[in-house]
Structure formats: C-alpha cells, structure tokens
Amino acid sequence: MESRFVEFVDSLRQPEYTGENRCLPCTVVNVAIGAVLALAAGRRDRRLGTAVAVGSAACIYLRGYLVPGTPELTKRYLPRRVLRWFGKDPLPTVDVDPDRGFDDPATLERTLLAVGALEETADGSDLRLTDAFAERWRGAMADVDREAVRGRLAAALDCDPEQFGARQDGVVLRADHRVVAQWPSEAALVADAAAADLLAERIDGWGDLATVQRTVFLSGLRLFAEDCPDGGGVETDSDVVESCCSQVDVFVVRCADSGERLLEQPVE
Structure with missing residues (x-):
C-alpha cells in the first residue's frame, strides 16, 4: 500500500517546474489563490477549508503550481514590474x-x-x-x-x-x-x-x-x-x-x- 502511495505521489511530480526550476512568481500567485480558496471553503466548513489548504499546498509543492497553465499565463500576463521584484525580468532594455x-x-x-x-x-x-x-x-x-x-x-x-x-x-x-x-x-x-x-x-x-x-x-x-x-x-x-x-x-x-x-x- 505504501509503495502504491509513493508511486502515486511521484506521478504527480513535475520536475520541470519544481526544485531549481521552480518559478517564484508562479508559486506566490498560486499560494495566494490557494489561500483564497481555503478561506472561502473554511467559511462553510473549517475541516473543508483545512483540506483545501493542505491539498493546494501539496499540489503546488509537487507540481509547481495549482492553476493549470500557470507558467504560460504568468509569462504572458504578469506585469513586468512584478517580475522585477522576483529578479525574473527576462526583457533587456x-x-x-x-x-x-x-x-x-x-x-x-x-x-x-x-x-x-x-x-x-x-x-x-x-x-x-x-x-x-x-x-x-x-x-x-x-x-x-x-x-x-x-x-x-x-x-x-x-x-x-x-x-x-x-x-x-x-x-x-x-x-x-x-x-x-x-x-x-x-x-x-x-x-x-x-x-x-x-x-x-x-x-x-x-x-x-x-x-x-x-x-x-x-x-x-x-x-x-x-x-x-x-x-x-x-x-x-x-x-x-x-x-x-x-x-x-x-x-x-x-x-x-x-x-x-x-x-x-x-x-x-
């Protein structure tokens, strides 16, 4: 059973978006989204809010993001001044x-x-x-x-x-x-x-x-x-x-x- 659980967790991992490849702006944005979702769920049921928070954190930790397509969305829509805060400004001037x-x-x-x-x-x-x-x-x-x-x-x-x-x-x-x-x-x-x-x-x-x-x-x-x-x-x-x-x-x-x-x- 433990082996199957480990295999399941490993199947969720996305090394291209985690570890040294993790995008800090993406992580911050997704953590904020996860927090909002957890608070909204917690207003109805504290246990549900806790579950949403834990699930969101696990997803971000394993996959690098919570919202599908975040890396592309961040590159395309996140203001350049925000990227500068994280040292991620890719644009020379x-x-x-x-x-x-x-x-x-x-x-x-x-x-x-x-x-x-x-x-x-x-x-x-x-x-x-x-x-x-x-x-x-x-x-x-x-x-x-x-x-x-x-x-x-x-x-x-x-x-x-x-x-x-x-x-x-x-x-x-x-x-x-x-x-x-x-x-x-x-x-x-x-x-x-x-x-x-x-x-x-x-x-x-x-x-x-x-x-x-x-x-x-x-x-x-x-x-x-x-x-x-x-x-x-x-x-x-x-x-x-x-x-x-x-x-x-x-x-x-x-x-x-x-x-x-x-x-x-x-x-x-």
Missing part, C-alpha cells in the same frame, strides 16, 4: 535617442538585437526572431481585437485614429495631409498593435519617439515575422506593385492561410 532617426536598417537591427527581439541565425549569415520574442508576439496578436485595432494602434503610436485611412487594399496613416506610414492589410495593423506593446517594454524612450519613427521600427520587425494573427505561418515571395504611374519590385511577407500581406518591401 536599451536607451533610444528620440532626436535620432531610424531610417538606417543597420541601426534598426542593432536596436532589435540589443533588446532581445532578434538574434543571429546559427550560421551567422542572417537574423531571426528570438524564440522568446516570437512566442510573446504570437500571444499578443491573438489578444488583439480586430474591431478595435485602429484605436489600439493609434494609442501605441500616439496619434489620432481618424488619421488612418484606406488606400487600395491597405491602410495609410496621414499627418499634415501627407502619408507617413502604410500597411498592406488589416493583418499588418494587428501585428504592429501587438508588437508595439512589446517594444515599449524593451525600449527606454519609446514613448518619446515620433510616430513615424515608431512605425519604422514596427515595419522593420514585420520583416522577420514567423506567425500571422490568424494563427497560421508566413510565406515569402516577390511581386510587382503597380500604381497609376509606376511599378515597384517588392519582397512580400504574407500569411500562408489567408493570403493577407504583412509586409511589402521595395527591392532595389
């Missing part, structure tokens, strides 16, 4: 001079490398999103309400939602009667609304940057997108974009499932 432009791709890439959004590929020949940033971006895109995306992006760019307008199949941002930024689709707006919050966490001085400088950062990041707001992957291609008086060869990043374009970058 970099100072940005608000008076300096970011038209130079090398400057953009250096900044995104410095804040942990990009990293070199294994052979050092190119850049890619870091796994951590790609995961956060994927989750953030899933949380964006498409019906309210323009308002959310306007807040992130410090501009008026009325400045957004349609152009062909895409969206443009106008200021002083001129176009200062453009997106090839609504999906690109969603990607930028999600990415803007992540960059604001990482870049000290993001709030002091001009609207157009923020859009340059976001479009540069879209070049490395690996996921689409619809949950599918991306594919790349080349195309020719024509207007009334010109045609331009462009590098295209599009959603593999929906066909919506995330980026159209001119090829020189």
Whole structure:
C-alpha cells in the first residue's frame, strides 16, 4: 500500500517546474489563490477549508503550481514590474535617442538585437526572431481585437485614429495631409498593435519617439515575422506593385492561410 502511495505521489511530480526550476512568481500567485480558496471553503466548513489548504499546498509543492497553465499565463500576463521584484525580468532594455532617426536598417537591427527581439541565425549569415520574442508576439496578436485595432494602434503610436485611412487594399496613416506610414492589410495593423506593446517594454524612450519613427521600427520587425494573427505561418515571395504611374519590385511577407500581406518591401 505504501509503495502504491509513493508511486502515486511521484506521478504527480513535475520536475520541470519544481526544485531549481521552480518559478517564484508562479508559486506566490498560486499560494495566494490557494489561500483564497481555503478561506472561502473554511467559511462553510473549517475541516473543508483545512483540506483545501493542505491539498493546494501539496499540489503546488509537487507540481509547481495549482492553476493549470500557470507558467504560460504568468509569462504572458504578469506585469513586468512584478517580475522585477522576483529578479525574473527576462526583457533587456536599451536607451533610444528620440532626436535620432531610424531610417538606417543597420541601426534598426542593432536596436532589435540589443533588446532581445532578434538574434543571429546559427550560421551567422542572417537574423531571426528570438524564440522568446516570437512566442510573446504570437500571444499578443491573438489578444488583439480586430474591431478595435485602429484605436489600439493609434494609442501605441500616439496619434489620432481618424488619421488612418484606406488606400487600395491597405491602410495609410496621414499627418499634415501627407502619408507617413502604410500597411498592406488589416493583418499588418494587428501585428504592429501587438508588437508595439512589446517594444515599449524593451525600449527606454519609446514613448518619446515620433510616430513615424515608431512605425519604422514596427515595419522593420514585420520583416522577420514567423506567425500571422490568424494563427497560421508566413510565406515569402516577390511581386510587382503597380500604381497609376509606376511599378515597384517588392519582397512580400504574407500569411500562408489567408493570403493577407504583412509586409511589402521595395527591392532595389
């Protein structure tokens, strides 16, 4: 009987979330939840409250958490300032001079490398999103309400939602009667609304940057997108974009499932 009990306890253990791998913020949050549940149960029956408290403590001790999915929920929703209290802030930051432009791709890439959004590929020949940033971006895109995306992006760019307008199949941002930024689709707006919050966490001085400088950062990041707001992957291609008086060869990043374009970058 004792052997079976030990086997049962061992089957509950999750070493990846306990011992040296235990996440202290996750533990604190779950202990607080367990305490609330125990107090609520104890108000009806003291013995039930005690049982809930013991059961919660045992679950947290053996599994690392009480609420299913806590590690992912904590990474995704726990405020960064709270993570800092526990020494668990995973996000580097970099100072940005608000008076300096970011038209130079090398400057953009250096900044995104410095804040942990990009990293070199294994052979050092190119850049890619870091796994951590790609995961956060994927989750953030899933949380964006498409019906309210323009308002959310306007807040992130410090501009008026009325400045957004349609152009062909895409969206443009106008200021002083001129176009200062453009997106090839609504999906690109969603990607930028999600990415803007992540960059604001990482870049000290993001709030002091001009609207157009923020859009340059976001479009540069879209070049490395690996996921689409619809949950599918991306594919790349080349195309020719024509207007009334010109045609331009462009590098295209599009959603593999929906066909919506995330980026159209001119090829020189």
